[in-house]
Amino acid sequence: MTTYSTSGRHIAVDVWGVSAERLNDVEWLREQLVEAAEKSGATVLGVQSKAFEPQGATVLVMLSESHISIHTYPEHSFAAIDCYTCGETVDPERAVEHLLDVLKPKKAFGKKLIRGEGEMAVSDLSDAPVVRS
Numbered sequence: 001m002t003t004y005s006t007s008g009r010h011i012a013v014d015v016w017g018v019s020a021e022r023l024n025d026v027e028w029l030r031e032q033l034v035e036a037a038e039k040s041g042a043t044v045l046g047v048q049s050k051a052f053e054p055q056g057a058t059v060l061v062m063l064s065e066s067h068i069s070i071h072t073y074p075e076h077s078f079a080a081i082d083c084y085t086c087g088e089t090v091d092p093e094r095a096v097e098h099l100l101d102v103l104k105p106k107k108a109f110g111k112k113l114i115r116g117e118g119e120m121a122v123s124d125l126s127d128a129p130v131v132r133s
Contacts, residue, residue: 006116008066010084011092011125013099017106020074026051026059032102033061033068040095042068042085065090070099079103086116 022028026049037044043064050058055075061068066084073079081099083092093112100108110125 005087007088008084008086008115009092010113010115011082011096011110012113013081013096013108013110013125015079015081015100015103015105015108016077018072018077018079018103020055020077022103023072023074023077023079024051024055024057026057029057029059029070029072032099033059033070036083036095036098037061037063037068039098040068040083040085040091040093042090042095063090068092068095077106079105084115 030047030049034044034047045062045064047062048060052058056072058071059069063085065086068083069081071080081096083095085092085095096110112123112125114121114123
């Protein structure tokens with residue numbers, strides 16, 4: 001029987017000051033999340049998305065290694081980004097970095113969780129280059 005590592009990295013980032021037009025464009029968001037997954041080294045298994053009325057979107061990219069998602073609130077120029085990957089071959093920070101580069105938020109606040117190794121370790125991403133304020 002093959003065994004896999006339970007180790008994983010989970011990054012959650014809240015972004016503020018993003019163009020409402022971008023946050024409401026579900027097709028563009030789909031493209032960006034898939035590109036983020038590819039840049040991180042992940043394997044995309046599928047993509048689900050929903051455009052809400054009168055505004056907002058949710059996009060979920062299912063990965064062999066777990067998932068990347070975004071939920072948007074264009075009326076507040078806000079989005080919640082989530083990227084969880086298992087194992088050591090995928091870099092979730094590269095995925096989040098891509099999303100920050102294309103979304104161009106005025107502010108971003110993030111946390112990184114180390115999972116699957118016992119008690120979860122949480123660190124602030126405020127000093128990392130991917131998060132700006």
